Amino acid sequence: MENHLATVxxxxxxxxxxxxxxxxxxxxxxxxxxxxxxxxxxxxxxxxFGIAVRGGDLTLDNFRSIGAIAAFVEANNAPVG
Incomplete structure (x- = not known):
């Protein structure tokens, strides 16, 4: 997740x-x-990151902070771009 975090x-x-x-x-x-x-x-x-962000993903919890965004990417098993 650290790579995702740094990129985000x-x-x-x-x-x-x-x-x-x-x-x-x-x-x-x-x-x-x-x-x-x-x-x-x-x-x-x-x-x-080559991920698809769907309507159900658009919650405040997924985008509230840099850490939350990085965790969202990680949860979608996205490779670092």
């Missing part, structure tokens, strides 16, 4: 102007993630 962390922080966040920080509550950025993340995950 790099993507998120690059879109936040390089701002460093704890892996467990709530991206929604902290105002770092809005609906448009969430869609961008989903599209990126599908391309980067």
């Amino acid at each position: 962390r790099e993507y998120i922080t690059s879109h936040l102007g390089g701002k460093t966040l704890p892996d467990d920080e709530d991206l929604f509550a902290g105002g770092h993630l809005n609906s448009l950025f969430a869609v961008q993340i989903v599209v990126w995950l599908e391309k980067e």
Whole structure:
């Protein structure tokens, strides 16, 4: 999971102007993630990791933090892209 975590962390922080966040920080509550950025993340995950994000996967718990996103990728047995 560490490779997934590093990749997700790099993507998120690059879109936040390089701002460093704890892996467990709530991206929604902290105002770092809005609906448009969430869609961008989903599209990126599908391309980067070769996974299909389905409607049932679109829960706050899967996308609440950098760590949650990395865990979601790991749970889908995605290879590191």
